[in-house]
Amino acid sequence: xxxxxxxxxxxxxxxxxxxxxxxxxxxxxxxxxxxxxxxxxxxxxxxxxxxxxxxxxxxxxxxxxxxxxxxxxxxxxxxxxxxxxxxxxxxxxxxxxxxxxxxxxxxxxxxxxxxxxxxxxxxxxxxxxxxxxxxxxxxxxxxxxxxxxxxxxxxxxxxxxxxxxxxxxxxxxxxxxxx
Amino acid sequence: xxxxxxxxxxxxxxxxxxxxxxxxxxxxxxxxxxxxxxxxxxxxxxxxxxxxxxxxxxxxxxxxxxxxxxxxxxxxxxxxxxxxxxxxxxxxxxxxxxxxxxxxxxxxxxxxxxxxxxxxxxxxxxxxxxxxxxxxxxxxxxxxxxxxxxxxxxxxxxxxxxxxxxxxxxxxxxxxxxx
DNA sequence: ATACATTGGGGCATCAATGTATCAATAGAA
DNA sequence: TTCTATTGATACATTGATGCCCCAATGTAT
Numbered sequence: 001x002x003x004x005x006x007x008x009x010x011x012x013x014x015x016x017x018x019x020x021x022x023x024x025x026x027x028x029x030x031x032x033x034x035x036x037x038x039x040x041x042x043x044x045x046x047x048x049x050x051x052x053x054x055x056x057x058x059x060x061x062x063x064x065x066x067x068x069x070x071x072x073x074x075x076x077x078x079x080x081x082x083x084x085x086x087x088x089x090x091x092x093x094x095x096x097x098x099x100x101x102x103x104x105x106x107x108x109x110x111x112x113x114x115x116x117x118x119x120x121x122x123x124x125x126x127x128x129x130x131x132x133x134x135x136x137x138x139x140x141x142x143x144x145x146x147x148x149x150x151x152x153x154x155x156x157x158x159x160x161x162x163x164x165x166x167x168x169x170x171x172x173x174x175x176x177x178x179x
Numbered sequence: 180x181x182x183x184x185x186x187x188x189x190x191x192x193x194x195x196x197x198x199x200x201x202x203x204x205x206x207x208x209x210x211x212x213x214x215x216x217x218x219x220x221x222x223x224x225x226x227x228x229x230x231x232x233x234x235x236x237x238x239x240x241x242x243x244x245x246x247x248x249x250x251x252x253x254x255x256x257x258x259x260x261x262x263x264x265x266x267x268x269x270x271x272x273x274x275x276x277x278x279x280x281x282x283x284x285x286x287x288x289x290x291x292x293x294x295x296x297x298x299x300x301x302x303x304x305x306x307x308x309x310x311x312x313x314x315x316x317x318x319x320x321x322x323x324x325x326x327x328x329x330x331x332x333x334x335x336x337x338x339x340x341x342x343x344x345x346x347x348x349x350x351x352x353x354x355x356x357x358x
Numbered sequence: 359a360t361a362c363a364t365t366g367g368g369g370c371a372t373c374a375a376t377g378t379a380t381c382a383a384t385a386g387a388a
Numbered sequence: 389t390t391c392t393a394t395t396g397a398t399a400c401a402t403t404g405a406t407g408c409c410c411c412a413a414t415g416t417a418t
Contacts, residue, residue, distance in 0.1 A: 002363090002364070002365095002415095002416095003364085003365080018276075019276075019278050020199050020200065020276075021199065021200055021278070023404085023405060023406085024405075024406075024407095025405080033365080033366085034365070034366045034367070035366090035367090036365070036366060036367070036368090037364080037365055037366070039406090039407070039408085040364085040365085043407075043408095044406080044407070045405090045406075045407095097197075097198075097199075099198050099200070126358075129358055130357065130358060131356050131357060131358055132356055132357065132358050133358065135347065135350075136338070138333075138338050139333065139338075139339065139347060140356050142329050142332075142333055143326070143329060143351055143356060145329075146325050146326065146328065146329035147322070147325065147326075149325065150321050150322060150324075150325035153321075154317075154318065154321055159315070159317050159318075160318065168314065168318060171314075172322055172351075172355060173355055173356055174355045174356060174357040175354070175355045175357060176351060176352055176353045176354045176355035177310050177311055177319050177322060177352055177353060178309065178310065178311065178353040178354060179305075179308055179309060179310055179311045179312065180384095180385065180386085180394085180395085181385095181393090181394070181395095182394085182395080202374085202375060202376090203375075203376075203377095204375080212395080212396085213395070213396045213397070214396090214397095215395070215396060215397070215398090216394085216395055216396070218376090218377075218378085219394085219395085222377075222378095223376080223377070224375090224376075224377095359418100360417105360418085361416100361417090361418080362415105362416080362417080362418095363414105363415085363416075363417095364413105364414085364415075364416095365412105365413080365414070365415085366411105366412090366413080366414090367410105367411090367412085367413095368409100368410090368411095368412105369408105369409085369410085370407105370408085370409085371406105371407090371408085371409105372405105372406080372407080372408100373404105373405090373406080373407100374403105374404095374405090374406100375402105375403085375404090375405100376401105376402080376403075376404095377400105377401090377402080377403095378399105378400085378401085378402095379398100379399085379400085379401105380397105380398085380399085380400105381396105381397090381398090382395105382396090382397085382398105383394105383395085383396080383397095384393100384394085384395075384396095385392105385393090385394080385395090386391105386392090386393085386394095387390100387391085387392080387393095388389100388390085388391075388392095
């Protein structure tokens with residue numbers, strides 16, 4: 001039964017989200033494997049963290065590419081992007097904080113690139129008249145990522161259902177919390 | 180020139196926000212003091228972190244007490260609370276993540292209490308008809324804290340002015356990002 | 359059934375951060 | 389100026405995580 005590296009990464013993400021200083025021991029236990037096997041898959045902690053970041057960035061990449069290519073009305077494209085919020089939550093929560101990522105120029109550059117594309121997408125929303133034009137797109141993109149992170153944590157914690165999260169993000173993002 | 184513990188804490192907060200694993204060495208340097216002095220002020224790392232959490236919780240406490248006692252229209256009270264967003268951003272960013280806080284029952288209990296009062300305040304906003312009633316108050320309170328964190332990070336990073344932050348939070352929180 | 363590959367467990371050296379202690383330099387009050 | 393308190397610098401032992409290695413146990417393919 002060969003262990004699947006991707007599954008290990010998936011189980012490691014919420015662990016590191018809870019405690020960024022979680023030891024390899026703890027991460028392995030949560031993944032249901034021994035520390036030895038974990039080390040075999042990811043020789044150093046940096047390798048693990050960067051693989052995680054890589055996976056998250058890949059997911060963001062795919063979602064953004066779909067959004068960029070989509071020719072449907074901007075509001076529909078935005079809804080589709082919101083439906084794929086988890087990697088953006090993780091981008092905000094892990095990638096953009098972990099020193100092992102920011103310390104490596106190449107990984108850091110890639111993270112910036114992904115976020116830059118997110119900003120561009122929100123600019124497109126502004127130009128289409130869907131999003132407010134009185135604040136820079138960077139703020140809007142950050143709001144999206146931040147809301148995603150909030151929703152993601154609420155689901156991890158249990159006070160929000162996974163299926164409710166996209167609606168929550170879309171509702172607050174577009175209309176806010178006013179009655 | 181006796182070193183002021185509060186100033187040290189204030190300078191330590193953004194450092195730990197950037198890198199939660201920052202060493203005492205780094206924290207001391209950022210505060211402009213030697214590691215020896217830092218250790219004298221806070222004998223263990225736990226002492227430092229808990230003092231930080233204590234200060235943040237105190238600030239939240241004060242802001243909440245003012246909001247609870249304020250008899251002005253709810254929208255004005257909310258605006259006043261939003262104007263004091265930093266401690267809530269830090270609550271979300273540091274207190275609610277640091278194992279050295281969550282691990283200590285008393286500190287953890289206090290954090291929960293503060294957040295509980297925040298939720299109560301948003302319930303009040305719902306009952307007054309100001310805030311939407313189709314989602315639990317916990318979601319709204321989390322949204323507020325999350326938006327505060329986003330705004331705070333944007334100011335730390337430099338892409339948002341300190342004076343713009345409250346308006347940003349209030350605008351998104353109430354009306355969202357739609358045009 | 360046999361051979362091969364992968365895992366789990368344990369031991370061990372290393373390293374960085376931590377916590378503790380000491381002492382000279384210096385700022386501020388008497 | 390003198391005395392006292394506080395700081396900065398340095399050294400040291402301890403601790404916990406890490407990275408590396410080996411070997412027995414287990415699973416898988418031929």
